[in-house]
Amino acid sequence: xKSKFLFPYWCRFLGWALFxxxxxxxxxxxxxxxxxxxxxxxxxxxxSHHLFFMCTSLLMVSGLFLVAFxxxxxxxxxxxxxxxxxxxxxxxxxxxxxxxxxxxxxxxGHILHLNLWVxxxxxxxxxxxxxxxxxxxxxxxx
Amino acid sequence: xxxxxxxxxxxxNITQAELADQVNVSRQTINTIESNKYVxxxxxxxxxxxxxxxxxxxxxxxEEGD
Numbered sequence: 001x002k003s004k005f006l007f008p009y010w011c012r013f014l015g016w017a018l019f020x021x022x023x024x025x026x027x028x029x030x031x032x033x034x035x036x037x038x039x040x041x042x043x044x045x046x047x048s049h050h051l052f053f054m055c056t057s058l059l060m061v062s063g064l065f066l067v068a069f070x071x072x073x074x075x076x077x078x079x080x081x082x083x084x085x086x087x088x089x090x091x092x093x094x095x096x097x098x099x100x101x102x103x104x105x106x107x108x109g110h111i112l113h114l115n116l117w118v119x120x121x122x123x124x125x126x127x128x129x130x131x132x133x134x135x136x137x138x139x140x141x142x
Numbered sequence: 143x144x145x146x147x148x149x150x151x152x153x154x155n156i157t158q159a160e161l162a163d164q165v166n167v168s169r170q171t172i173n174t175i176e177s178n179k180y181v182x183x184x185x186x187x188x189x190x191x192x193x194x195x196x197x198x199x200x201x202x203x204x205e206e207g208d
Contacts, residue, residue, distance in 0.1 A: 076167035077183050078174065134170040137177075 007070045015066030022059035057116060064120040068127075082130045090123035145202045147176050150194045165189040 029052065072079050097118055101111050151161060158176070162169045165186060174180035175190075182190070191198045 074168040076171050077186060078167070078171040078180055081180075131170075134174065138170050138173050 005069075006075075007066055009071050009073060011066040012070035015063045015068075015070065018059050018063030018066065020063075022056050022063065025059075026056050061116055061120070064117060064124065068120050068124050072131075078134075079131075082134075083127060086123050086127040086130065089126050090119040093122050094119040143181055143202055143208055144178055144205055145175065147172070147190065147201060150196070150201060154194060161190070161193060164193050 094115065097114060098111065101114060105111065147161070151158070156164075158172045159169050162172045165172075166189075167186065171180065171182075171186075175182050187198060187202055191201050194201060
């Protein structure tokens, strides 16, 4: 099976590293001195708030993207099928959440936030869960 | 669709892992095919039949309702 358009296996670890780096940066943004609100000298397109949001979002999204689309150790047609199936579910869930939040949430900025990571994260969780179940049934049979 | 890969493996005396190796898939895939949870592509089915040296219909057969 030719696996086109997938990153090499090691990109999975790089992806997790990027994602894990982004978490403390976002949590500690005030303590680290980024993104101080209310500074009037700090206006324009590339103000510190926008820059901070852009950099952390890029870290998170590129991390999740690398994890989601890295090759498995052994790529075969069943993995492809699981991958496609998980993608389908991720799109379903994403649009379900999107539609619900369009109806019930007025703040459209948060919808973009959700849209950034929900499909990727749901895809990763679902894909890994199915592979975990396949491995478990394998070890049960011996 | 059902198959008798398990029987053919026993006759040829090879493990799931060895068969998986010969047709370039993971052991999980062979395992799920044997337990009828996954229907292989035509290419993979032909490769498996080639390993056992038998025609496809002797290894994979349609069930009622297929």
